[in-house]
Amino acid sequence: MTDKGKRYLFFALGLVSTGLGFVGAVLPIMPTVPFLIVAVWAFSRSSQRFHDWLYNHPTYGPTLRRWDKYRVVPPVAKVWTVVAMAGGLTLTTIFTTIPMWAVVGAAIGMGLVAAYILTRPSYPPPGAEV
Structure with missing residues (x-):
């Protein structure tokens, strides 16, 4: 290309x-x-x-x-992300017939994403310019 x-x-x-x-x-x-x-x-x-x-x-x-x-993720974004992923996984599990291995795979993937997001800083360093 x-x-x-x-x-x-x-x-x-x-x-x-x-x-x-x-x-x-x-x-x-x-x-x-x-x-x-x-x-x-x-x-x-x-x-x-x-x-x-x-x-x-x-x-x-x-x-x-x-x-x-x-690499800051604000606290409200962290909360919304985890709540949305948990809600999506819950609704998917309740209202679909997806195989359990797929639900477990999705849960593992979402857990890894949540861990990454939750370990990012919530605020810039003190005195940092944005």
Whole structure:
């Protein structure tokens, strides 16, 4: 694939991720920031203008910058993430006929994601600029 083709691919990924992130801002069951993190990453490889727009966005920019600089996950995001994963797993187990091995696999995967998220810092270091 040519460099131009890669740029188009990353740009398309950035647009789709931004759209999904904005949808997640209004739908309580869908995350926002993870999609925007992917979008900023994709735009950094395809469009400096779109990267700067999202990175400096008045609403989402501070959260993206805290993640980029300090790998911070705010406490409310940690709680919502764990609650959403536990709720999704519970509902899936109750209302579907998915095999138990799949439920256990999903639980292990969600547990690993939860452990990663919960071990990230909740706040930037004291005196850090965002």
